Amino acid sequence: MDARTYRRQLLGSLLVAAMIVVVAIVVVTAKLGPTSVVEEEARIERQELRIEQAEERQERRQELREDRRRTRSR
Amino acid sequence: METVIQELTRGNATEVKVILASVVAALAVYQVALMAVGYGKVKPRFLGGRAASFAHRAIGDALVVIVVVVAVMCVSYFGIEDDAAVHSGAAVLLLVALAMKVGVVRGLPRLHRFLPVLGLTIWVLIGVVFATSAGDFLWSR
Numbered sequence: 001m002d003a004r005t006y007r008r009q010l011l012g013s014l015l016v017a018a019m020i021v022v023v024a025i026v027v028v029t030a031k032l033g034p035t036s037v038v039e040e041e042a043r044i045e046r047q048e049l050r051i052e053q054a055e056e057r058q059e060r061r062q063e064l065r066e067d068r069r070r071t072r073s074r
Numbered sequence: 075m076e077t078v079i080q081e082l083t084r085g086n087a088t089e090v091k092v093i094l095a096s097v098v099a100a101l102a103v104y105q106v107a108l109m110a111v112g113y114g115k116v117k118p119r120f121l122g123g124r125a126a127s128f129a130h131r132a133i134g135d136a137l138v139v140i141v142v143v144v145a146v147m148c149v150s151y152f153g154i155e156d157d158a159a160v161h162s163g164a165a166v167l168l169l170v171a172l173a174m175k176v177g178v179v180r181g182l183p184r185l186h187r188f189l190p191v192l193g194l195t196i197w198v199l200i201g202v203v204f205a206t207s208a209g210d211f212l213w214s215r
Binding site: 012029 | 093
């Protein structure tokens with residue numbers, strides 16, 4: 001094999017490796033999606049906080065209602 | 075170290091690690107194919123054994139760096155968890171096997187006959203390490 005063919009084959013092999021890297025990055029990034037795990041966790045945390053606050057408000061309303069009922073019955 | 079990784083990855087340490095591990099896994103398959111040509115097991119017309127072997131060595135050098143980076147990220151950011159025994163064990167074995175292979179390639183020519191076994195061991199270990207962490211993470215999404 002002459003030096004030119006060897007160089008061409010070597011370059012081709014390395015180019016294929018570079019293509020594999022690009023394809024792997026594109027496929028995995030597409031699979032992961034635009035939202036990072038940190039953002040996703042923060043979103044879930046915010047959602048849980050909202051639900052908690054809503055439950056607290058509901059409890060407070062319930063307590064107020066019961067207080068009013070008790071005052072009326074006296 | 076954890077802060078450095080967070081800053082370098084802009085808070086996406088898991089994603090960066092998964093991508094790097096996927097690149098390693100994909101290139102590991104290509105490495106086996108290259109050495110099949112290098113050892114003359116497969117003889118395609120478009121690629122000679124010498125070029126395949128040199129490409130294998132060049133890509134392997136880059137892979138070692140990526141594997142070490144992923145390992146450092148993994149240990150310093152996520153730590154060693156009790157429920158990831160297979161992953162941690164395979165990762166330690168992988169680093170040992172890589173060190174042995176680099177040592178044999180660079181300094182112990184009389185042990186070159188063990189290179190195919192070492193190479194295949196590394197390939198299997200990369201598969202196990204990937205499947206028990208990044209692969210698992212990707213499948214679950």
